[in-house]
Amino acid sequence: MRIITWNINSVRLRIDSVVRFLEQAQPDVLCLQEIKCHDDQFPAKAFAKAGYEHIAVNGQKAYHGVATVARVPLEDIERRDYCSMGDARHVAVTLPGGARLHNFYVPAGGDVPDPETNDKFAHKLSFMDEMTKVFAKGKTTPRIIVGDLNIAPEEHDVWSHKQLLKVVSHTPVETDAMRQLIKGGGFIDVARELHAPEEKLFSWWSYRSPKWAESNKGRRLDHIWVTEPLREAALAAGPDAFHIHRDVRGWEKPSDHAPVRLDLAV
């Protein structure tokens, strides 16, 4: 089972790139974030034509929005309104075999890492808190969390740990919250299970640097975690089971995020 997560930054603008990517990467399931459209504007026909006729969308106008598309059946679709703000930032499905797959777009959190003066940062921390509460229950069941979680938790998940300690996405309050969620939910950060702690892993490079590839000031904001019952399946597929499609960041009119892949031996 091949699962890929990708913050697409407008699915309608990039539908041709998505279809090209599907043909090349051949995932069974593709989880998208920042689709930036209503449910009824989602280009379902293009996905169906490409072989992905099972679709779970949680969209909204202009901002946010997530969708999970698959060439295998998706059951028990759930859209939870984290923080009760009406934002479309979550959709969950059950995959064939019974694993529950949660697709998230966590709030970015604005510029100032202070919940007292920055409501967006407070929202981000509340969102992480609610996730931690939700996933503390049933943590021995087969679960997968994917998505743009907008936090780079480890030292080598950013280009410069020291220079980013006060930058939203890598502040201690955020990275602590993420570690708490991972631990409390019984999750395994598959990327770090398969790659040494000192290896740099990035999935996002800012649009603001035209020389993103050579300067390589990236961050790992996009994640794939599994619970213990899926450990064997996630690691049995071998070291290439986890892959970041960095080349896609260099395509014409790219998203600022690269697709991130996990192969599960199920």
Place this chain on the structure above:
DNA sequence: ATGGTGGAAGGTCCA
């Protein structure tokens, strides 16, 4: 200390 770029919407917000 600042600005750099991009998407959607619509004359600005968000990333």
